[in-house]
Amino acid sequence: MNAIVTDKTDKPWEKLHELITGAGTEEILAFFDFLGAAETARTISRIHPEDQVRLFSILTPADAADIIEEISDTQAADLIEDLPPEMAAAILEELDSDHVVDVLGEISDHRAEAILDEMDIEGAREARQFLEYPPDSAGGLMVSEFLAYPEGLRVSDILKDLQKNRETYTGYNVQYLYVTEKDNRLAGVLRMHDLLFPSKDAYLRDLMIKNPLKVSVDTPLEKLRHFFEEHRLFGVPVVDGDGRMQGVVLPEAVEEASRKRSVRQFLGFSGIVGGEEFRSMPLLVRSGRRLSWLSLNIVLNVIAASVIAMYQDTLSAAIALAVFLPMVSDMSGCSGNQAVAVSMRELSLGLIRPNELIRVLLKEAGLGLINGAALGLLLGILAFMWKGNFYLGLVVGSALAANTVVAVMLGGILPLLLKRMKMDPALVSSPLLTTVTDMCGFFFVLSFATAVMAKLSGV
Incomplete structure (x- = not known):
């Protein structure tokens, strides 16, 4: 044991590479026992893909399955997908039924089918049956190992x-x-x-x-x-x-599924689509997952910017309005995201259903009127104190109040609409809401200013 244990300053993936190329199974297993679960995941992710395949070819399927259980399903799927189907099948047959389904669910369909073809008939039949159930349902979370x-x-x-x-x-x-x-x-x-x-x-x-x-x-x-x-x-x-x-x-399966759902929602709000991302993944895969949202975001922002272009004469005549445009859109966006969060939470708890649009609209409209009036009054006073122009305060205050009402109503119903369309509310709600609140905010400020342009000259 002392021959393979390294101190905490060493890079364990370098030591693992040495063991893979020149040590026996017992030494490799002893090394993983020393690492522990958290360090195992990091170490496996840092070794070359060829070393990963070589590692699992050295270990018995049961020992390889023990390592698979120490890492996330996404990482495990990446490893399994790179193995020959017969080797992957032998390892999966050593896992619990729910873990098999979790890993196969992360793998491309054609690759998963190739692995299933190599598994024993009963195990493959059971896995195919479990894969038909939604992953966040009892059928997708259950185990078949019971008495x-x-x-x-x-x-x-x-x-x-x-x-x-x-x-x-x-x-x-x-x-x-x-x-x-x-x-x-x-x-x-x-x-x-x-x-x-x-x-x-x-x-x-x-x-x-x-x-x-x-x-x-x-x-x-x-x-x-x-x-x-x-x-x-x-x-x-x-x-x-x-x-x-x-x-x-x-x-514990329900707790783990809840944790995974929270991670997916967080990634969706952050603009990362396609599931979990690790820096050990191929560069082009990671780039594609991020660009898919960023590219959409460019289009949405161009649409929002077009509103400003329509009122460029108004903006040129009252340049002070440029200071308040991002404030109105950002404050309204924050209010809208609060409404999104409440709707997402109520959907997850079963407190509302996707068809309860009118109820949510009415609830959020009342709150939007109160908060919009309060925030609009505050911003209007600040604008008046800055420039001493009553109409500037009236324009930006009214625009923020109106945009807040729109934002909270839209933020309240958008997750419900996306849910009815069989789309992930966490993935699309924020970019759509941001774009609409930006467009509406710019429109309210500039259209209100155009209506009282004569009173704003010189600000």
Whole structure:
């Protein structure tokens, strides 16, 4: 061990390169044990792609799977996609079913299908079935590693099975046993300690908790999160439309999915599309993900700037207006983004639905009138104090008030409209809102100023 451990100032990826080219499996595994999870992800990302392939060819599929579990799904997908399909399939077969689906979901369809073709028939069939469910639903988050037994079995039968398959079941997250009736329909649930005290001749149907809590395969992430907040369970069974047992959703899977959704929303608001980005990704891939939003942003800003071009004579005659144009658009944009955030949050909690546009409009209109009046009055006073011109204060104050009303109403309904159009509200709301508030802000300031141009001469 001492031969491979380096101090914290070393670059572990350089040491890993040396081990890949000249060491054995035991030394490599000992090195990863020393690194820990966080450093493993960083180290793997820094080695050359050829070294990554060579590393996984050296390790057994089980050992490679242990490393895959230490890194993010996006990073794991990048690694798996570069491996030969038969090697990738062998590694994925060592992972839990939900992890397999998470990784395959990040891979291109044709590459994922090539890997599935190399997997065992049952594992591939199950993975294809799970991939059909939305990733943020019970079907997409459930695991297939659970214990279910027919209600006609006795306790002794279960104990024998547990003993016989103890090595297989060791990797399961077993807190409950599920009891099924005809056609694999869920009939009840047993806690593990329910097997310890009853007679070994007792039937499961007599010991089980009947009509257990359950969720359907299409239950969305928000409802799953609320379920586990209300019910402190170690897992919940997932059933299809006919009540047949399909899998189990664990609370940690729901927590992880919620975290991933927050990351996606943050990236969307930041203008990064296509999922997570790491600096270890190919340069052109990273460039494309950023340019896809930046290019759109250029077009949107040209549209906003065209409003200024329409009123360039007014702007030339009252140059002081140029100082207030960005203030009006930025302040309104902030108000609109507040409304976006509230709508996004209420959508995620299920408090509003995409068709409740009128309700949201009315709620935001009232708030916009109050906040717009307050902000407009404040900016108008500041403009008057600066130039001593009442009409300058009136123009910029009225423009900010009107634009605030527009911004909060639009910010409130835009996520709902995008949701109805099957688009990601987090990805598109901000650039659209920014462009519209800029256009409206410029229009209100310059059109109001044009109406009282004679009173603004010289400011």
